[in-house]
Amino acid sequence: MTITRTEVDGVPTLVAPVDGPMTAGLVFRVGRADETLARAGVTHLIEHLALHGLGMTDYHFNGATSPVTTTFQLQGTESDVVAFLNGVCGALADLPVGRLAVEKEILRTEEAGRGGSVAEPMALWRYGARGHGVVGFPEFGLSALTADDLREWTARWFTRANAMLWIAGDRVPAGLRLTLPDGGARMPAPAVTSALPVTPAFFSGPSERTVAYEGIVRRGTAAGVFAGVLERALFRALRQEGGYSYHVAADYLPRDAEHASVFALADMLPEKRGQLLGEFVDVLAALRYGRVAKADVDAFVTTAEAALSSTDAEARSLPGRVQSELLGYDPPTLAEYRAQLRAVTPEDVAEVAAEAHASSLLMVPDGRGPDWAGFTAAPTQSSRAVYGDRHPLLANRSQAMITGPEGVSLQGGGSLVTVRFGEVAAMLAWPDGARRLIGFDAITVHVEPTLFAGGPAALAEIDAAVRPELRVDLPARDPENVPQPPSPARRARRRTGPVLHRAADRIASVPDGLRWTLIIALFLVNIRLIDALDGNTPLRVAVCSVILLLSLLLTDWAIKGLRRLARYVAR
Template sequence: MTIAHTEVDGVPTVLAPVDGPMTAGLVFRVGRADETLARSGITHLIEHLALHGLGMTDYHFNGATSPITTTFQSQGSESDVVAFLNGVCGALTDLPLDRLAVEKEILRTEEAGRGSSAAEPMAVWRYGARGHGVIGYPEFGLAALTPDDLRAWAARWFTRANAMLWIAGDRVPAGLRLSLPDSGTRMPAPAVTSALPVTPAYFHGPSERAVVYEGIVARSTAAGVFAGVLERALFRSLRQEGGYSYHVGADYQPRDATHASVYALADMLPEKRGPLLGEFVDVLAALRYGRVERTDVDAYVTKAESALDGADAAARRLPGLVQNELLGYPTLSPAELRAQLRAVTPEDVAAVAAEAHASSLLMVPAGRSPDWAGFTAAPTDSARPVYGDRYPFRANRGQSMVIGPEGVSLQGDGGVVTVRYAEVAAMLAWPDGARRLIGFDAISAHLEPALFTVTPAAMAAIDAAVPPELRVAMPARDPEDIPRPPSRVRLARRRAGRTLHRALHRTADRIAAVSDGVRWTLIIALFLVNIRLIDALDGNTPVRATVIAVSLLVALLLTDRGIRGLRRLAGYLLR
């Protein structure tokens, strides 16, 4: 069966017959990656408002906002599809803004009940706090969105020129009217940003139970085959042979007209973190070095070709075809796709694997590092602070907040984080005065005025430097959740702890600087002296017990294990 092309009220439309009820999808080239972080959620909110008037129906319908598209889809009789699409277009033209406050609360509830996906932290670490990285953050903009904001966004993005319609059915149903605004043009894909100075890179993810991989590749049939081969290789190594994982998967996802992401994921038990990560990285390395099984390529090609068969094969291709056309990517005919699939060789797959590796990002559990495999830790701090006035941390004079004309920095023993005003994606503002500036690179500076010797005028300078449209008003915090400056007693305890911390570290360093031979000579000498002291103290049990305990402790401190123990104790004192 072939796919037919037509128009409905100026909206490009594709059709293909289907065995069953009619299904239709109206797709707009707008998604979360088109939003700014400070006003994120606006597309999702418009989607909800457009669907509100439909209420409860006897047919199935849904809306979905992805990073690059927004889709309104319905399945039912021809009259059901007409009622749905006509209603959605009418609502997009005249949004039911009397529902604004209620729909905002519904979205907040939806977000609170939705679990995070592995794609969200991957997007933040790769793209930062803008573009495709916005999907990794909460919908910060919901509270501040006004009716005028929504009208302007709908007029810009939800237009005839920026839409396409697909219909799985024999014809365009009678009475269908896509009454969309004539303003606007076909919008390009969102700009690609980067928060990774070097790749391959890795970061420690929020989960102890998963390893996630992503590589960026040029869109091609061979890249899709690589994703399928990668899944088979990981499944065989991690589940069938190693028994490290239960769920293993890989996927190929178009990003724009030129590139796509190849994702792979494997779950695990926490105690399997080490061996699973090693095997995962080994599989990736094997593929890019050319160890690609011909049987894996053939198996995936057979599976992909089978999806092109069947009475509804053309209808199943409609959503992908529409997304391609909205992004400006040509869609292959079934015959062209079959020919390209059959032409893919193991060498082609290996070449894509090498391309993916060059841009790859790994999410690994805390405490694990694939640096031995050539992955570099993604940055968690900034290269340098801004110049400005320094305000020490009340509990530790070695830490400080710096506020300057270009931005803010937080400095401490662990490094520095800097957010410059020219690169602010959003500033979260709490009523009690706390501020969190999130930079384009996803590095954030959280400022708690009560914890620093900062003046109200200095904090006011931050508010004045950040444009109002980047400000996100946060709800009031419970008083118990607001950090307070430590008391003098606690400060004294912390100072004493830092002093002891430095002393223990210096002691550990000095012991470690002594050669192993000298340390073991001292341990043996201590043992011999201890025997003589014990004999001399015969009958004085308390003193003998003390001598034995002290001798054992000193001997332990002279060993590598003892040195590590001193360092751990020193670290504990700063908690």
Template sequence: MTVDTTAQVAVLRELAGYTTTQGIPTLFAPRAGNEITAGLFFRVGCADETLATAGITHLVEHLALHRIGLSDAHHNGATANVFTLFHVTGTETEVVAHLNSVCASLRDLPLERLETEKEILRTEAAGRSRGVNQQLPLWRYGAQGYGLSSYSELGTWRLTPDEVRWWAQTRFTRDNAVLWITGDHVPDGLDLTLPAGRRIPAPEPSSALPQTPAYIGGDDGQVVLDAVVRRSTAASVFSDVLGRALFRELRQEGGYSYAVDADYSPRDAGWATVTAFADALPQKQDAVTGAFVDVLARLRAGRIEPAELESAKAKALKSLDGPDVAARALPSWALNLLMGHEILTPDQHREQIAAVTVEDVRDVAREAWSTALVQVPGRDLAWAGCASAPQFSEAAVAGTRHPSLEDDRVTLVIGAEGVSLTMPDGPVTVRFDRCVAMAARPDGARVLTGPDGFRVEVEPTLFKGVTPERIAAIDAAVPTGAVVRLPPREDVPRPRP
């Protein structure tokens, strides 16, 4: 639930400087040193896109930074699930020049660079490490909203200049932005003129899970937990307690794992994601899975060592000590203002941390388990009370049947309403009217993805009777905005013996 902006601003006026710059809310607080840092947040990210336009926000970020080129000031951009950030560190003159250039480019994007920047994004994606929690958002949310972080930026193959320009004009507006600066005043000479717009709320979460806790099979070598909890100080402390408990029991005592960690990350105004991870050698995976689940069960039962809780609270309190506390908190305050989340003073934050009890941590542990999605290495977690995440669709469509040339137990069905792949254990179906993206190759291959994350690959060379006419029927039924045309492939698949 979002909080009243007036209340947020009143708190900010007590904590730091607050003003507006060309209509953009602006926070500032001094920090030691000769240089200043500034950040310009926009409330738009990859969760606002569709699978067919995935990457459009990242494209705008790249285009906005292109004209800056080489600079003595340290600067960069970042596109996350629900925000985009442009940040810069340097002298006042360098910071002003940087921010002015970013906003000038947002007003008039260098769209002659569009194809070049698309290629750069695809190159960047090819070398990017996706992290341990790559697959779980897809299984939790499907191929939409917060689930898009599991996918590649498919839109970099099809986005047009008009689409990118419209995205910048409607999302990168003064009413959808917050600026923060680590200084005792707002520098002179800023020109952050941007079009008027509206504050866009974070996307409502979708769900591809009929029930939780749930599990999916994953690669050998790791166990990963993804849970959604209400944002709170107690939830943040719980995450640290969980990380400490996993480290002690899986690494120090059991010797099962080397890398063990837990993380608390706000998702939107009211909810956060808790992620926990442990690695394992193949011969230790059963032991790691069992110990991982046991730690979660212990915390849910309230069997929490006082030292675990006190250490986590001491770490949280330490982050609020030292000089420049307000300056260090500016990014967090700015993002909370943008998202509509409560803004705490350092004293309020300290009070909340000090007040967290074993019972509070136990309650968060229970909430986390009730929403848990766990990735385990090729095992099931039914014994722990977890349901299997859906592996198949409820039903197949009716239509022409095309047996697989590789496996006589598999059949592709192309109908008037969609496509299905029928297998011994069940079907996978994508309906045309709900298709969120269809990747199309010149050789006739089509990959259709539904909002639930299920996808059907139509390979004319691998199924009997998939003629150009059947492909044309699919093309005519899929919404135009969902079609992504990909370049030719070097190797067209052929049936295996």
């Protein structure tokens, strides 16, 4: 059985026979990595609108938006395939924009209920806030998207030239019409960006129970074998031998025509973090230093060859083959792939492991990464502030917002973050005046103008400098969640506080010496009083005891008052 290449209404089509129901997928070379952060979600929204009109059917269908492709897929009879794909193309030509508000809410609900994937923070830290890094952020653009935005995006990306069709079945079903606009040429893969000045690198991930790894490698069969060998080696070290992990996995994921990522992860109990991370890094080091077990290579090759021997192997390869061709990569035939698998050696795998290490990124819990193994912490701050006007924080004048023609910085408390206006990926805007600027490098500056001196003027300067298409207007916040400036009385204490605090602190820092000085002085007074009370010993003892007690109480009261003053002026 072989794959047949043909066309349907000018759309390149691959057909391979399969036992059972027909399955088909119409794939477009557009995904989330093609979007800007300020309009993120546009492709996903179009996918939903294109499927809405199909309603309830007797066949299984679905849509999927990945970083680089959008797929409309179904399984059913030949007539089902015709009805589904003809309907999708018709909806793309005339989107049901009357459903826009409803579908936006559905997507927000879908996002809120979707569990986070470790691939998302990995993408954000590696690529920043554009290109492949957009998948690491929420679909910020949904609220701003209009019907015209959707029509423009559809006309540009959902075209005949930018699509391919695959059919797992005996033939192209009669009556199938892919009525898509021509669209010129196929779109190239998204440009690759970077937010990592140095690799290998690590960052603190959102989960205390997961360690994840990614390395970028050249596409090829040896890279796929490396992913399989890595999974076997990690499983053996982390689960079978160490007992640190339950779920261990690795995968080979094509990114564009030239490169792919090798991704691996392992779960753990938080208290096992140190042991697991050490073993994880040791496995990676062993592979790149050439300690690749031939038995692991042979086991992966045997498993892969067994999958290639099934009767529907050609049909199952269609989705991956179509995605590769849309990205500009010419994948090998199954026969060529089988020969390449058999030729991979442990030395080839070690070479890929070394290549992956040079670009590797580790996600670790709580920020304690393997710097001892040559990994560098990914940057969380900016290197320098912009030049401009300084707007002190009203509650703490040692911290400030700086605004100037270049951009905005927040500085103080040992932290510095800067977003330059020419590198804004998106600006989130709330009606109460709050602004959040996200830079291409994923560094974020959040501005609450009520908390800074001259905040309203700074806000106007920021709004004027950021391009309108990068602005995302968000719903109003609950008033309880809007930060309020400190009261005038508290701000006055802030101005005089440092002087008073130092004075009170100096007094309160010598309480013991002060107390004993007063006690000794009062004791001497007691002696004189006792001498004056001749012949009345009980009275002399009583007076002495009362005065000594009062001296202790008054001294403690004075010291506690000074300490309360110190705490008050420190607020």
